[in-house]
Amino acid sequence: MSITADNPTTTQSTTLRDARVPQGGMYEGVRVLRPFPEGWEERPYEHIEVTPQTSVIGAEIRGADLSRPLALAVREEINRALLEWKVLFFRGANLSPEQQAAFARHWGELETNPLLARGASDEIVRFEKGAAGSRPTYENVWHTDVTFRERPAMGAVLQLREVPPIGGHTMWADMAAAYDNLPDEVKQRIDGAVAVHDFIPGFDRFTPREKLLELQDQFPPVQHPVVRTHPESGRKMLFVNTSFTTHIVGMDRDESDRLLAFLTRQAHVPEYQVRFAWQPGDIAFWDNRATQHYALFDYAGQRRVAERVAVVGDRPF
DSSP, X not given: OOOXXXXXXXXXXXXXXOOOOOTTOOOOSOOOOOSSOTTOOOOOOSSSXXXXXXXXXXXXXXXXXXXXXXXXXXXXHHHHHHHHHSEEXXXXXXXXXXXXXXXXXXXXXXXOOTTSOBOSSTTOEEEEEOSSSOOOOTTSSOBOTTTTSSSOOSEXXXXXXXXXXXXXXXXEEEHHHHHHTSOHHXXXXXXTOXXXXXXXXXXXXXXXXXXXXXXXXXXXXXXXXXXXXXXXXXXXXXXXXXXTEEEETTSOHHHHXXXXXXXXXXXXXXGGEEEEOOOTTOEEEEETTTEEEEEOOOOTTSOEEEEEXXXXXXXXX
């Protein structure tokens, strides 16, 4: 049919053109966002105030004095909040290193980490970046702490001692939400899969070779499930990360790399994330079994000082 000024009608195509997008992409649409496992009993909090920061991850906690030993009922409610919201924020706690470590010990034995700078004791790790000579490190990448251990940390308690005037925030991602929203065919593909974790990929760009050689026998590669089950909530979670997961057992390198690239990208989805703007003396306590985190290095030329203690965890299953 011709088109003229007197006859503006056009012919509508009856065939939709091919518009393929690359396989393994992430697409817009509704996402499953639930903070609790199926069947979880929601109960009111009687001893602390819990204020969620997003739909699935992050809550600010008020009403608990972290500088003193916790009453059993308070400890139990903080633990329930941790299971529900994965990372908890305590504003203005201003704990001494000894008090910070004592708070973390309510959840178990504290680990030491010879790869990181020591604080006031062997259990305290100190992250210190000064205005002069600051450089990027392993912090500003999505990762789960120490998955290269047979028993990765159960959780970590981080306090900011000094905060830059702008920037220096930390983000956490909910890896249970990341698992929930995987395509069914991907879930089937990774069901029962095992991946290798190694400390060297995450540290070799920032650690002298002599130090790596000294520690590689102490930290041999380990295998963990690609999807781990939370030992307390029973929820399934993705358990691979860019820093330490090297490959999936039984797959050729190209196939493993493609699948890991897709799985690790899940942490980048904003609906699964919470972002925290620090003030000096603030505490974050996160469930390392259920999250990844990313410390932004957007404050070059400014000073940021943080101290962290970590609780020894269980072997993933």
